[in-house]
Amino acid sequence: xxxxxxxxxxxxxxxKEWNCVDEPCSMTEIDKIVFENATLxxxxxxxxxxxxxxxxxxxxxxxxxAAHNSCNLNYKESKKFQ
Numbered sequence: 001x002x003x004x005x006x007x008x009x010x011x012x013x014x015x016k017e018w019n020c021v022d023e024p025c026s027m028t029e030i031d032k033i034v035f036e037n038a039t040l041x042x043x044x045x046x047x048x049x050x051x052x053x054x055x056x057x058x059x060x061x062x063x064x065x066a067a068h069n070s071c072n073l074n075y076k077e078s079k080k081f082q
Contacts, residue, residue: 023061025054031063038066043075 027035041048042055042065055067055075067075 018059022058023056025056025063026061027054027063035063035066041065041067041071043067043071 035052035054038048038052040046041052044067046068048066048068051069052066053069053072055064055072056062057064
């Protein structure tokens with residue numbers, strides 16, 4: 001039983017490390033054009049204003065779309081495994 005809990009603890013630590021990754025936003029030329037021309041927040045679908053930001057996946061750095069700063073800060077991904 002002790003070995004089981006040690007292995008389980010190590011798995012939990014690995015998951016915590018994996019979730020702490022914070023890759024910077026990497027944008028292709030197309031992504032840059034999409035961001036510059038965006039008129040709607042990709043999260044809430046409402047018109048953007050001067051507080052728009054580049055929303056990206058913090059694990060991969062992949063650009064997701066233009067978003068309101070508040071929508072971006074409150075965005076939560078589904079934790080379901082696919």
